[in-house]
Amino acid sequence: MKRHKKFTLGQIFLMLIFGVITLTMIVPLLNILARSLSSPEASVTMSGLEIFPKDFSLINYRIVFNHPALMTAFGNSIFVTVVGTAINIILTTTAAYVLTRPNLMFKKVIMVFLIIMMLFEPGLVPEYLVVQKLGLMGNKWSVILITAVNVYYLIIMMRYFEEIPSSIFEAAELDGAGHMRILFSIVFPLSKAGIATITMFYAVLRWNEFFKASIYLVKAKDTLFQVVLRQFVVLGDTASIVGQQNLFNYNDLARVDYAALKGATIIVAIIPILLLYPIVLRYYAKDVMGGGVKE
Secondary structure, eight states: OOOOOOHEEEEHHHHHHHHHHHHHHHHHHHHHHHHTTTHHHHHHTTTTTOSSSSSSSSSSHHHHOOOOOHHHHHHHHHHHHHHHHHHHHHHHHHHHHHHTTTTOHOOOOOOOHHHHHHOOOOOOOHHHHHHHHHHHTTHHHHHHHHHHHOHHHHHHHHHHHHOOHHHHHHHHHTTOOOOOHHHHIIIHHHHHHHHHHHHHHHHHHHHHHHHHHHHHOGGGGGGGHHHHHHHIIISSOOOHHHHGGSOOOHHHHHOOOOOHHHHHHHHHHHHHHHHHHHHHHTTTTTTTTSOOEEE
Protein backbone atom coordinates (compact mmCIF):
# COMPACT_ATOMS: atom_id res chain seq x y z
CA MET A 1 0.00 0.00 0.00
CA LYS A 2 1.37 3.38 -0.97
CA ARG A 3 1.33 5.99 1.72
CA HIS A 4 -0.17 9.29 0.70
CA LYS A 5 2.01 12.20 1.70
CA LYS A 6 0.24 14.56 4.07
CA PHE A 7 0.81 18.27 3.78
CA THR A 8 0.83 20.52 6.82
CA LEU A 9 -1.20 23.73 6.95
CA GLY A 10 2.00 25.73 6.63
CA GLN A 11 3.05 23.84 3.49
CA ILE A 12 -0.37 24.35 1.90
CA PHE A 13 -0.17 28.07 2.71
CA LEU A 14 3.29 28.35 1.13
CA MET A 15 2.15 26.46 -1.97
CA LEU A 16 -0.75 28.87 -2.37
CA ILE A 17 1.58 31.89 -2.04
CA PHE A 18 4.06 30.51 -4.56
CA GLY A 19 1.19 29.55 -6.85
CA VAL A 20 -0.07 33.13 -6.85
CA ILE A 21 3.47 34.45 -7.46
CA THR A 22 3.86 32.01 -10.36
CA LEU A 23 0.59 33.18 -11.89
CA THR A 24 1.71 36.82 -11.72
CA MET A 25 4.68 35.81 -13.90
CA ILE A 26 3.01 33.37 -16.29
CA VAL A 27 -0.25 35.22 -17.02
CA PRO A 28 1.44 38.35 -18.48
CA LEU A 29 3.58 36.17 -20.77
CA LEU A 30 0.57 34.13 -21.89
CA ASN A 31 -1.35 37.35 -22.47
CA ILE A 32 1.47 38.70 -24.67
CA LEU A 33 1.51 35.41 -26.60
CA ALA A 34 -2.28 35.44 -27.00
CA ARG A 35 -2.27 39.04 -28.27
CA SER A 36 0.50 38.29 -30.75
CA LEU A 37 -1.50 35.35 -32.16
CA SER A 38 -4.74 37.31 -32.47
CA SER A 39 -5.95 39.40 -35.40
CA PRO A 40 -5.39 43.18 -35.07
CA GLU A 41 -9.14 43.79 -34.75
CA ALA A 42 -9.44 41.28 -31.89
CA SER A 43 -6.19 42.05 -30.06
CA VAL A 44 -7.15 45.67 -29.36
CA THR A 45 -10.22 44.48 -27.43
CA MET A 46 -8.34 41.98 -25.23
CA SER A 47 -7.82 42.65 -21.52
CA GLY A 48 -4.59 42.04 -19.65
CA LEU A 49 -5.84 38.76 -18.14
CA GLU A 50 -6.88 36.94 -21.32
CA ILE A 51 -4.53 34.09 -22.18
CA PHE A 52 -6.20 32.61 -25.28
CA PRO A 53 -5.97 34.13 -28.78
CA LYS A 54 -9.01 35.66 -30.42
CA ASP A 55 -9.53 35.28 -34.17
CA PHE A 56 -6.21 33.44 -34.65
CA SER A 57 -3.83 35.23 -37.01
CA LEU A 58 -0.10 35.15 -37.80
CA ILE A 59 0.05 38.65 -39.27
CA ASN A 60 2.38 39.91 -36.50
CA TYR A 61 4.84 37.09 -36.99
CA ARG A 62 4.71 37.54 -40.78
CA ILE A 63 5.81 41.14 -40.31
CA VAL A 64 8.57 40.18 -37.87
CA PHE A 65 10.00 37.27 -39.90
CA ASN A 66 9.73 39.07 -43.24
CA HIS A 67 11.56 42.17 -42.05
CA PRO A 68 15.19 41.93 -43.32
CA ALA A 69 16.58 44.30 -40.67
CA LEU A 70 14.99 42.28 -37.86
CA MET A 71 16.20 38.97 -39.25
CA THR A 72 19.70 40.37 -39.77
CA ALA A 73 19.75 41.56 -36.16
CA PHE A 74 18.40 38.17 -35.03
CA GLY A 75 21.22 36.40 -36.91
CA ASN A 76 23.79 38.75 -35.38
CA SER A 77 22.47 37.95 -31.90
CA ILE A 78 22.66 34.22 -32.61
CA PHE A 79 26.27 34.61 -33.78
CA VAL A 80 27.32 36.71 -30.77
CA THR A 81 25.56 34.35 -28.35
CA VAL A 82 26.94 31.09 -29.77
CA VAL A 83 30.51 32.24 -30.48
CA GLY A 84 30.70 34.44 -27.40
CA THR A 85 29.41 31.73 -25.05
CA ALA A 86 31.85 29.19 -26.53
CA ILE A 87 34.75 31.57 -25.88
CA ASN A 88 33.42 32.28 -22.38
CA ILE A 89 33.26 28.58 -21.50
CA ILE A 90 36.71 27.76 -22.89
CA LEU A 91 38.45 30.64 -21.12
CA THR A 92 36.50 30.31 -17.85
CA THR A 93 36.95 26.55 -17.47
CA THR A 94 40.65 26.55 -18.38
CA ALA A 95 41.33 29.50 -16.05
CA ALA A 96 39.35 27.82 -13.25
CA TYR A 97 41.36 24.60 -13.71
CA VAL A 98 44.68 26.45 -13.54
CA LEU A 99 43.63 28.47 -10.48
CA THR A 100 42.58 25.33 -8.58
CA ARG A 101 45.95 23.60 -9.02
CA PRO A 102 47.66 23.37 -5.61
CA ASN A 103 51.18 24.20 -6.86
CA LEU A 104 50.28 27.31 -8.86
CA MET A 105 52.74 30.13 -8.20
CA PHE A 106 51.35 33.54 -7.16
CA LYS A 107 47.87 32.07 -6.84
CA LYS A 108 46.82 34.46 -4.06
CA VAL A 109 48.15 37.47 -5.96
CA ILE A 110 46.21 36.47 -9.08
CA MET A 111 43.00 35.90 -7.11
CA VAL A 112 43.32 39.26 -5.34
CA PHE A 113 43.83 40.97 -8.71
CA LEU A 114 40.77 39.23 -10.22
CA ILE A 115 38.55 40.09 -7.26
CA ILE A 116 39.66 43.73 -7.38
CA MET A 117 38.84 43.82 -11.10
CA MET A 118 35.43 42.31 -10.33
CA LEU A 119 34.62 44.83 -7.60
CA PHE A 120 36.14 47.92 -9.25
CA GLU A 121 35.53 47.81 -12.99
CA PRO A 122 37.62 50.30 -15.02
CA GLY A 123 34.50 51.88 -16.49
CA LEU A 124 33.06 52.46 -19.92
CA VAL A 125 35.42 55.22 -21.09
CA PRO A 126 38.70 53.23 -20.80
CA GLU A 127 36.93 50.23 -22.34
CA TYR A 128 35.71 52.36 -25.24
CA LEU A 129 39.22 53.71 -25.84
CA VAL A 130 40.67 50.18 -25.88
CA VAL A 131 38.06 48.99 -28.36
CA GLN A 132 38.76 52.04 -30.52
CA LYS A 133 42.54 51.55 -30.42
CA LEU A 134 42.15 47.87 -31.39
CA GLY A 135 40.08 48.87 -34.41
CA LEU A 136 37.05 46.90 -33.29
CA MET A 137 34.49 49.70 -33.52
CA GLY A 138 31.54 48.54 -35.61
CA ASN A 139 32.73 44.92 -35.40
CA LYS A 140 30.72 42.20 -33.65
CA TRP A 141 33.96 40.94 -32.08
CA SER A 142 34.02 44.07 -29.92
CA VAL A 143 30.90 42.88 -28.09
CA ILE A 144 32.24 39.33 -27.90
CA LEU A 145 35.75 40.03 -26.60
CA ILE A 146 35.02 42.72 -24.00
CA THR A 147 33.07 40.19 -21.90
CA ALA A 148 35.24 37.15 -22.56
CA VAL A 149 35.51 36.21 -18.85
CA ASN A 150 33.25 37.03 -15.93
CA VAL A 151 35.18 36.76 -12.65
CA TYR A 152 32.07 35.85 -10.65
CA TYR A 153 31.32 32.92 -12.97
CA LEU A 154 35.00 31.97 -12.85
CA ILE A 155 34.80 31.67 -9.05
CA ILE A 156 31.66 29.53 -9.37
CA MET A 157 33.50 27.22 -11.75
CA MET A 158 36.46 27.03 -9.38
CA ARG A 159 34.15 25.86 -6.59
CA TYR A 160 32.94 22.99 -8.79
CA PHE A 161 36.47 21.94 -9.70
CA GLU A 162 37.55 22.04 -6.06
CA GLU A 163 34.83 19.51 -5.19
CA ILE A 164 36.65 16.86 -7.24
CA PRO A 165 38.72 14.69 -4.85
CA SER A 166 42.47 15.16 -5.16
CA SER A 167 42.88 11.36 -5.28
CA ILE A 168 41.34 11.36 -8.77
CA PHE A 169 43.98 13.81 -9.98
CA GLU A 170 46.73 11.79 -8.30
CA ALA A 171 45.52 8.58 -9.96
CA ALA A 172 45.41 10.28 -13.37
CA GLU A 173 48.93 11.67 -12.94
CA LEU A 174 50.22 8.23 -11.96
CA ASP A 175 48.74 6.88 -15.18
CA GLY A 176 50.72 9.49 -17.13
CA ALA A 177 47.87 11.88 -17.95
CA GLY A 178 48.84 15.47 -18.66
CA HIS A 179 46.88 18.58 -17.77
CA MET A 180 44.91 18.68 -21.03
CA ARG A 181 43.97 15.02 -20.72
CA ILE A 182 42.92 15.51 -17.09
CA LEU A 183 40.91 18.59 -17.98
CA PHE A 184 38.95 17.12 -20.89
CA SER A 185 38.70 13.48 -19.77
CA ILE A 186 38.18 13.88 -16.02
CA VAL A 187 37.38 17.43 -14.91
CA PHE A 188 34.85 18.28 -17.62
CA PRO A 189 32.78 15.06 -17.32
CA LEU A 190 32.66 15.39 -13.53
CA SER A 191 31.66 19.06 -13.67
CA LYS A 192 28.84 18.93 -16.22
CA ALA A 193 26.38 20.56 -13.82
CA GLY A 194 28.70 23.49 -13.19
CA ILE A 195 29.58 23.94 -16.85
CA ALA A 196 25.88 23.79 -17.78
CA THR A 197 25.14 26.42 -15.13
CA ILE A 198 27.66 28.99 -16.32
CA THR A 199 26.80 28.19 -19.95
CA MET A 200 23.23 29.20 -19.20
CA PHE A 201 24.38 32.34 -17.36
CA TYR A 202 26.71 33.38 -20.18
CA ALA A 203 24.17 32.61 -22.92
CA VAL A 204 21.46 34.68 -21.21
CA LEU A 205 23.94 37.53 -20.70
CA ARG A 206 25.03 37.39 -24.33
CA TRP A 207 21.52 37.16 -25.75
CA ASN A 208 20.24 40.07 -23.67
CA GLU A 209 23.15 42.37 -24.57
CA PHE A 210 21.97 45.72 -25.86
CA PHE A 211 23.80 48.53 -24.03
CA LYS A 212 27.35 47.94 -25.26
CA ALA A 213 26.06 46.75 -28.62
CA SER A 214 24.30 50.09 -29.08
CA ILE A 215 27.63 51.85 -28.44
CA TYR A 216 30.10 49.71 -30.40
CA LEU A 217 27.91 48.46 -33.27
CA VAL A 218 27.12 51.72 -35.00
CA LYS A 219 25.93 50.30 -38.34
CA ALA A 220 22.37 49.01 -38.69
CA LYS A 221 23.53 45.79 -40.42
CA ASP A 222 25.69 44.89 -37.39
CA THR A 223 23.20 45.67 -34.64
CA LEU A 224 21.74 43.03 -32.31
CA PHE A 225 18.13 41.95 -31.94
CA GLN A 226 17.83 43.32 -28.40
CA VAL A 227 18.82 46.80 -29.60
CA VAL A 228 16.00 46.80 -32.17
CA LEU A 229 13.63 45.30 -29.59
CA ARG A 230 14.42 48.10 -27.13
CA GLN A 231 13.92 50.76 -29.79
CA PHE A 232 10.49 49.38 -30.63
CA VAL A 233 9.14 48.17 -27.27
CA VAL A 234 10.71 50.63 -24.82
CA LEU A 235 11.25 53.75 -26.91
CA GLY A 236 8.18 53.24 -29.10
CA ASP A 237 10.11 53.64 -32.35
CA THR A 238 7.60 52.00 -34.73
CA ALA A 239 9.68 52.98 -37.76
CA SER A 240 12.33 50.42 -36.71
CA ILE A 241 9.78 47.65 -37.34
CA VAL A 242 7.36 48.84 -40.01
CA GLY A 243 9.28 51.74 -41.53
CA GLN A 244 9.92 49.96 -44.84
CA GLN A 245 6.33 49.80 -46.03
CA ASN A 246 7.23 48.50 -49.47
CA LEU A 247 8.22 45.20 -47.86
CA PHE A 248 4.72 44.39 -46.64
CA ASN A 249 1.15 44.41 -47.80
CA TYR A 250 -0.23 47.93 -47.29
CA ASN A 251 -3.56 46.59 -45.96
CA ASP A 252 -1.74 44.56 -43.31
CA LEU A 253 0.23 47.61 -42.14
CA ALA A 254 -2.86 49.80 -42.04
CA ARG A 255 -4.68 47.47 -39.66
CA VAL A 256 -1.73 46.35 -37.50
CA ASP A 257 -2.03 46.59 -33.71
CA TYR A 258 1.34 47.84 -32.47
CA ALA A 259 0.82 46.37 -28.99
CA ALA A 260 0.30 42.92 -30.51
CA LEU A 261 3.27 43.43 -32.85
CA LYS A 262 5.42 44.31 -29.84
CA GLY A 263 4.22 41.09 -28.22
CA ALA A 264 5.25 39.05 -31.26
CA THR A 265 8.71 40.68 -31.22
CA ILE A 266 9.10 39.91 -27.51
CA ILE A 267 8.07 36.27 -28.01
CA VAL A 268 10.62 35.86 -30.82
CA ALA A 269 13.27 37.36 -28.51
CA ILE A 270 12.64 34.98 -25.60
CA ILE A 271 12.18 31.72 -27.54
CA PRO A 272 15.95 30.93 -27.94
CA ILE A 273 16.54 31.25 -24.19
CA LEU A 274 13.45 29.16 -23.39
CA LEU A 275 14.81 26.44 -25.68
CA LEU A 276 18.12 26.51 -23.80
CA TYR A 277 16.70 25.71 -20.35
CA PRO A 278 15.57 22.10 -21.04
CA ILE A 279 19.03 21.32 -22.46
CA VAL A 280 20.77 22.74 -19.39
CA LEU A 281 18.44 21.02 -16.91
CA ARG A 282 19.50 17.61 -18.25
CA TYR A 283 22.87 18.05 -16.55
CA TYR A 284 21.57 18.81 -13.08
CA ALA A 285 22.16 15.27 -11.90
CA LYS A 286 22.43 14.18 -8.27
CA ASP A 287 25.51 12.46 -6.90
CA VAL A 288 27.61 13.38 -9.92
CA MET A 289 30.69 12.19 -8.01
CA GLY A 290 29.09 8.91 -6.96
CA GLY A 291 31.43 6.01 -7.72
CA GLY A 292 34.15 8.33 -8.92
CA VAL A 293 36.59 7.31 -6.19
CA LYS A 294 36.72 5.04 -3.17
CA GLU A 295 38.70 6.20 -0.19
